[in-house]
Amino acid sequence: MRLFAFGINHNTATVDIRERFSFTETQLPVALQDLKQQTGIREAVLLSTCNRTEVYCGIQEDGSQVIDWFSQYRNTSRDLLNTSLYVHSARSAVRHLLRVASGLDSMVLGEPQILGQLKNAYRIAQKSGTLGMLLGRLFQHSFAVAKQVRTDTAISSSPISVAFAAVRLAQQVFGDLSNRTALLIGAGETIELAARHLHENQLGRMVVANRTLERARHLAMAMGGYAITLPEISEHLAEADVIISSTGSDIPVLLASQIQEAVKKRKHRPMFIVDIAVPRDVEAAAGDLENVYLYTVDDLNDVIQENLRNRQQAAVQAEEIIDTQVTHFISWLDSLGAVDTICAIREQALQQRQEVSDRALRLLKNGGDPEDVIQQLAYQLTNTFLHAPSTQLREAASNGDEEFIDVARQLFNLPEIPPQCTRSETVTKPS
Structure with missing residues (x-):
């Protein structure tokens, strides 16, 4: 049995092509079972995310029939698929999966979400009965390698998204966030990401302010927070240790005078403010106030670029780890070639032993x-x-x-x- 993998991703295919070959979670079990029924397919795992769709197989024959199945199953021509397709086998397939699991093949270098998506694809294949010894061992190995890469390198320790960078800076100022309150102003994608990162880092309390109360409630409820409107900000400003703002307002939504008054109510306890909006949501003069740490989107971009360089350096270390681990897995894979022979030798020896011992027992029964x-x-x-x-x-x-x-x-x-x-x-x- 040979290892074979192929797919399309954000580097090789546009969104419209990726959409044609994507699978929902409910579609995956049916597709896997259909694939397993194809001639020469012994094992299969399907990974489908917004950025990639990949098929991993243990096959007996040439891999072209698997690619044919893939294009036919999605009712799309093989010619169109070929324009975006990448194919890996044996060592190359092992290396590809280990890089995917470690976040080295992601749109955002080192992002951790792909590992959870891989584990979910593994569980679905397991439940669908299409996961065998080869892919089972390979995927478990990829999970272990991803953990090693994250432990031994700084690939995921440096934030390279605006929202993540804002939360990481808040942690640098306050350390533990479990007894802190965050005020999030706006309800767009960046604020939603910031809310998720804060929630994942055990934030004590969250207040979401938005022009439309319904949108604020939707986000706040998902994160266990409290929703208010923009005019209510002044009532809650002194409670906030962390403020992250990203609205589409043409004028500042937070004035320096408001912040100064809030700091007095806080008895000069520090206030950390990240203004991601362009135009700015927070009056620039607030940055001159004592005990106020104000960062703009430009400040965060400097942090992000520095962190991106750190990740790229860590990626070099990660590639070295992956090279070593690919060799380890291939050594195990090569050893499988001897397993059938060993089993055959043992079976033959056991049969010979049985025949000889049966003859000896007969001689003893006959008085030998x-x-x-x-x-x-x-x-x-x-x-x-x-x-x-x-x-x-x-x-x-x-x-x-x-x-x-x-x-x-x-x-x-x-x-x-x-x-x-x-x-x-x-x-x-x-x-």
Whole structure:
């Protein structure tokens, strides 16, 4: 069985093409079972996200029939698929999956979400009955490698999104956020991401302010927060340790005078403010106030660019880890080639043992001398087991095949200089 993988992603396919080949979570089990029924397909895992759709298979035949199935199943021409397709097999497939799991093949370098998506694809394949030993071992290995990359490098420690950078800076100012209150102004995508990051970092309390109360409530409820309108901000401003603002307002929604008054009510406890909006939501003069830490989107971009450089350096370390781990997995994969042979040898030896022991038992039941029977048993078992290799070695010697003989010596762990044996001791064909 061979390892085969192919797919499309954000680097090779436009959104409209990715949409044609995407699968919902409910579609995946049916697609997997249909794929498993195709000739030569032993195992399969399907990964489908907004940025990629990939198929991982254990196959007996050429992989082209899997790609044909993929295009036909999505009712799209093979020619169109070929314009965006990448294909990997054996070592290349292992390396690709390890890079995907570690976030090295993502649109955002080092992003952690893909690992959860891979684990979900693994669970779906497992439940669908399409996960076997090969892919099971490969995916488990990829999870372990992703963990090692995140532990041993700084690939995911430096934020490179505006929302993530804002939350990370808040942590640098306050440390533990579990006893802090955050005021989020706006309800767009950036504020939603900031809310999610704060929630994941165990924020104590969240207040969401928006021009439309319904949108604020929708976001606040999802994060266990409290919703207010923009005019109500003044009533809650002094409660906020962290303020993140991103609205579409043409004028500031927070004045320096409002913030100064709030700091007085806070008894000069520090206030951390991130103004992501353009035009700015927070009056620039607020940055001059004592105990107020004001960052604009330009400040965050400087942090993001520095962190991106850090991630790129960490990615070099991650690639080295992956190179090593690919070799480890391939070594295990190569060892599988000997498993069938080992099993066959053991099965043959067990069968020979059974035949010889049955004969010995018959002799004992017929009154044979136990000592003679044991001697015959030992002789016949040795003779039976060594007959085939002895015959093959004689034939190799007559053909001048020294390499075959050297391999046999290694296989049986024979000494460099063989002990002398007489013709009568040479194993003969079993009777």
